[in-house]
Amino acid sequence: MGTPLDDAALDVIFRSARTQNKWLSEPVSDEQLHTLYDLMRWGPTSANSSPLRIVFVKSPAAKERLEALVLAGNQPKVAAAPVTAILGYDTQFYELLPRLFPHADARAWFVDKPDFAEAPAFRNSSLQGAYFIIAARALGLDTGPMSGFDNEAVDREFFPGGRVKSNFPCALGHGDPAGLYERLPRPAFSEVCSIV
Amino acid sequence: MGTPLDDAALDVIFRSARTQNKWLSEPVSDEQLHTLYDLMRWGPTSANSSPLRIVFVKSPAAKERLEALVLAGNQPKVAAAPVTAILGYDTQFYELLPRLFPHADARAWFVDKPDFAEAPAFRNSSLQGAYFIIAARALGLDTGPMSGFDNEAVDREFFPGGRVKSNFPCALGHGDPAGLYERLPRPAFSEVCSIV
Numbered sequence: 001m002g003t004p005l006d007d008a009a010l011d012v013i014f015r016s017a018r019t020q021n022k023w024l025s026e027p028v029s030d031e032q033l034h035t036l037y038d039l040m041r042w043g044p045t046s047a048n049s050s051p052l053r054i055v056f057v058k059s060p061a062a063k064e065r066l067e068a069l070v071l072a073g074n075q076p077k078v079a080a081a082p083v084t085a086i087l088g089y090d091t092q093f094y095e096l097l098p099r100l101f102p103h104a105d106a107r108a109w110f111v112d113k114p115d116f117a118e119a120p121a122f123r124n125s126s127l128q129g130a131y132f133i134i135a136a137r138a139l140g141l142d143t144g145p146m147s148g149f150d151n152e153a154v155d156r157e158f159f160p161g162g163r164v165k166s167n168f169p170c171a172l173g174h175g176d177p178a179g180l181y182e183r184l185p186r187p188a189f190s191e192v193c194s195i196v
Numbered sequence: 197m198g199t200p201l202d203d204a205a206l207d208v209i210f211r212s213a214r215t216q217n218k219w220l221s222e223p224v225s226d227e228q229l230h231t232l233y234d235l236m237r238w239g240p241t242s243a244n245s246s247p248l249r250i251v252f253v254k255s256p257a258a259k260e261r262l263e264a265l266v267l268a269g270n271q272p273k274v275a276a277a278p279v280t281a282i283l284g285y286d287t288q289f290y291e292l293l294p295r296l297f298p299h300a301d302a303r304a305w306f307v308d309k310p311d312f313a314e315a316p317a318f319r320n321s322s323l324q325g326a327y328f329i330i331a332a333r334a335l336g337l338d339t340g341p342m343s344g345f346d347n348e349a350v351d352r353e354f355f356p357g358g359r360v361k362s363n364f365p366c367a368l369g370h371g372d373p374a375g376l377y378e379r380l381p382r383p384a385f386s387e388v389c390s391i392v
Contacts, residue, residue, distance in 0.1 A: 004336035009205045014238040014331065034385050041382040042210040043326065046343040046364075048380045054389045062392040090388075100380060119318075120343070123363065126319045130239065130326030135210065140200035147242040147316070158392075167319065168242075184244045184296060186237040189230050192286075193250040196258040196354075 013137050020142045020171070022179025023080040028058075028141065028172055033083065036136055036172075043131030045124040047109075048100045051093035052128035052167075055086040055158045065157055070169065071148035081144060081171035086158050087132065088166045089125035091117065125167050136172060144171035209333050216338045216367070218375025219276040224254075224337065224368055229279065232332055232368075239327030241320040243305075244296045247289035248324035251282045251354045252368075261353055266365065267344035277340060277367035282354050283328060284362045285321035287313065321363050332368060340367035 011017075033056050041050065057066050057078070066084060067075045078084050094110035094117065110117040133143045146169050154166045207213075229252050237246065253262050253274070262280060263271045274280050290306035290313065306313040329339045342365050350362045 003204070003208055005201070005205050005208060005334045008199070009201050010235060010334060012199055012201060013209070013334065014235050014327070017238070019240045030391055033389070033391060037385045037389055039206060039210050042213070044215045044329065044339075044341055046341070048382075050383055050388070052388065056389065056391040058391055096383060096387075100383070102380075103377075122315075122318065123322045126322035127326040127329075130323040131210070131330070133240065133323075134327070134330050138201045138206055138209065143240075145240055145242070181299075184298075186244075187246055187292060187296070189233045191292075192246070192248065193229070193233055193252065195226055195229060195252040195254055 013134050017137045018175070018180055018183070020144045020173075020175025020179060021077060021181070022176035023077070023082065023171065024174045024176050026082070026174040028082040032139070032141070036132070036139055036141070039139065040128065040131040040135035043128060045127060046120060047097065047106050049093050049097065049120065049124050050100060050128070051089040051121045052125045052132075053088045053090050053159070053164045055088070057084045057086060057158075058082070066154070066169070069150045069153045069157060070146065074146050074148055077144055077146065077171050078169075082173040084169050084171045085132065086154060086166055086169050087125065087129045088155075088159055088164045089121040090164050091121055092163055093117070093121055122167070129167060129170070132170060141172055142175035144175070146170065209330050213333045213338075214371070214376055214379070216340045216369075216371025216375060217273060217377070218372035219273070219278065219367065220370045220372050222278070222370045224278040228335070228337070232328070232335055232337070235335065236324065236327040236331035239324060241323060242316060243293065243302050245289050245293065245316065245320050246296060246324070247285040247317045248321045248328075249284045249286050249355070249360045251284070253280045253282060253354075254278070262350070262365070265346045265349045265353060266342065270342050270344055273340055273342065273367050274365075278369040280365050280367045281328065282350060282362055282365050283321065283325045284351075284355055284360045285317040286360050287317055288359055289313070289317055318363065325363060325366070328366060337368055338371035340371070342366065
């Protein structure tokens with residue numbers, strides 16, 4: 001159905017894009033954050049559940065709070081990036097389903113079943129994390145998704161109340177090519193795929 | 197760093213793209229499956245771990261085996277789609293890390309720690325599932341990611357040996373617009389995002 005993207009666009013979203021480690025001072029405006037969310041939110045999730053919740057850490061004070069909760073290697077990234085988004089998931093995402101998925105009583109599939117709701121919330125918020133990365137690139141921004149932080153401490157500090165759990169943080173801005181490492185290889189098709 | 201995509205390209209990968217429920221007979225070639233994997237594999241994963249494993253179900257015999265393991269509502273989709281990809285994750289993804297992430301002994305972070313390795317494998321294979329969806333759209337294909345199937349039975353049937361676990365299946369091909377439902381709403385920025 002769709003028209004394929006040209007090679008330059010495929011380069012921007014996949015082939016030439018790189019995870020950034022150092023950041024230029026060029027800022028990211030609140031308007032850009034709205035544009036980014038308004039694009040990425042159209043990516044599909046099961047039953048349109050859209051469990052992703054985002055705290056954009058932008059002020060110096062908020063950056064200091066986050067820096068204290070990430071691994072030492074990630075602290076300079078949080079300090080230098082114009083924005084670091086904390087991507088989390090609402091463990092009670094099903095409360096929005098009567099509006100987001102009105103065809104069925106989808107809320108009833110999950111309510112009062114926290115163990116059953118956990119995997120879909122984690123899976124779908126991770127899908128949305130990838131949409132976030134690709135949408136940012138498509139809008140001309142660079143990303144720096146990170147591992148290595150104290151999830152429980154981040155939850156207490158940025159998602160108080162216990163309903164939202166952090167998935168992973170992702171720096172956002174304009175990367176400094178001086179901070180790039182050599183590009184790493186990916187598995188070949190024959191190693192990880194089969195056609196049956 | 198990147199050049200923003202034009203509006204038409206943003207429509208193809210996010211704004212106009214739809215999850216398809218009915219499929220045209222136009223086939224998907226093995227070459228297209230290779231092209232799709234060779235594009236999506238560049239999406240970032242933590243420590244370049246790339247845990248995604250894919251079985252492309254394409255032959256009539258394999259489709260019959262998969263149909264028996266999905267919910268009734270998904271059976272006609274598997275039957276009609278030219279290909280349904282079963283996206284899974286290698287629970288021993290760390291065995292590739294000496295090559296994929298040679299900077300550090302990253303294998304040692306995960307080996308013999310199956311509980312610790314589970315969440316990164318699930319998170320990163322879900323990110324890669326989203327890259328799969330976006331890359332397919334970028335190449336002019338439609339997708340139909342599904343929930344509702346018997347993960348354990350699919351694992352036994354398509355990932356024998358116990359090392360790879362299924363995440364979710366995704367139909368692939370050219371969608372029949374006649375099968376589309378009305379587009380569902382997404383949460384507004386103010387409902388799910390904050391800037392601090």
